Amino acid sequence: MEQAELDRLLCAADIVEIQMLQSRYISELDKDNFAGIFELMAKDHPELSYEIVEAGAFEGERVRNLIAGETKKLSKKSEKRSWVGLQYLWSPRITLSKDGTRARAQWNQLSPHCMPVAPYPGSEHKPTAYWFIGKYDNEYIKIDGEWKILKVHVCAFSRPPYDEGWIRQPDCRRIYHPDSGKPDRKPRYYIYHSDAVYSGDGIYSYEPYLPEEGTI
């Protein structure tokens, strides 16, 4: 077999492994097991980063704070009544670095959720069915031949109440991490607005975008 063909087969195997790693991540989320998620990450890597929508990014060692905070928060029974936090991922696309040791991967997300929020015109937090419309934009790194998650970036474009839809109320939720401390980087907002004029490269878009092949 020629080297190019072997490289092609290995590249495909890497893509499958990364998809399975992300599926494992989702499986741990389904179990509320953030400690299990941490085991999937490049724990000691200085570029380690975890950014969940508007909670901001926790970086390096401080990802442990987020993991501990989420574990504490989700262990409270009062937080979980009526809770639906499923994460359904769609349209996978993965690009590998030239040297094959890093990867960037994206999935769209469309998921049914139910959490205590205040749907318009309510002023009271109550269990509310809503859709999560967003995207995962992650980075992965191969360490000792095994793929690990280096950066998790969860983007929300819209979280509309089930009865309202993404035009009437694009976003009914703001997450709150009282047990994790202040993030290292402020959050990036991607929330849809019905009055925004969208373009591929303007102020309003559905970024972040997948980098071109061969550019990472």
Added chain:
Amino acid sequence: MEVEVTNEQLAKLRKAADITEIQMLMGRLIAYLEQMDAVSVWEKLFVHESEDVSVELGDYGMYKGSEHAEQFFRAYDAYLKNPADKRGWMDFRNLVTPYVVLSQDGESAYASWSCFAPQAKQALPFPACERTLTAIWNASKYVCTLRRTGDGWRFVTLREVVYIRSPFELGWVKQPDCLRSEPLSDVMPDGFSRSYVYHPDAQYSPTGLYNWGPFPPDEGSF
């Protein structure tokens, strides 16, 4: 421990790699369309200079041959970049259930994906008589043929079959399809769009007038 890989095992590995590459090619197409960059879909993901090429997205009609397919993508790109109706625009394509069938010689392939996505576009939700920004559920299918080239797999044909474009507030029984695409400038289709739009009064069967096709070819049939 060293083992000898048989030709049969190698063929299996190559088939798995081909299927993965085709899925990633479709992922790249989704990424470009999310960037509202239809020109890159044509320039980077399609075979060129082939009369077998065709593209048919939703109700835009079919564009046959390289020349017309390229004209379509450039016209569609210009439409996507025109801000006139992009206020509140949302155009996700969430694909699942990939199915890839390789030809016997391994040089061509059929592939399809189901799609279910939230969108927001200017449309005509009942009982409106003027177009208005409308939250839409899109249920559709992407059906493609592909060819192996020196640069990897490339699309030969691409077809988006729309089943449902329902206003969020109404659902697919009350209004299965609230949208007709804007005509594109300076380009005419070679064939009218083939409609698979759901209708609550249609009797569905795989062999009848109304079905959820087009259906994939059998393994080994081409």
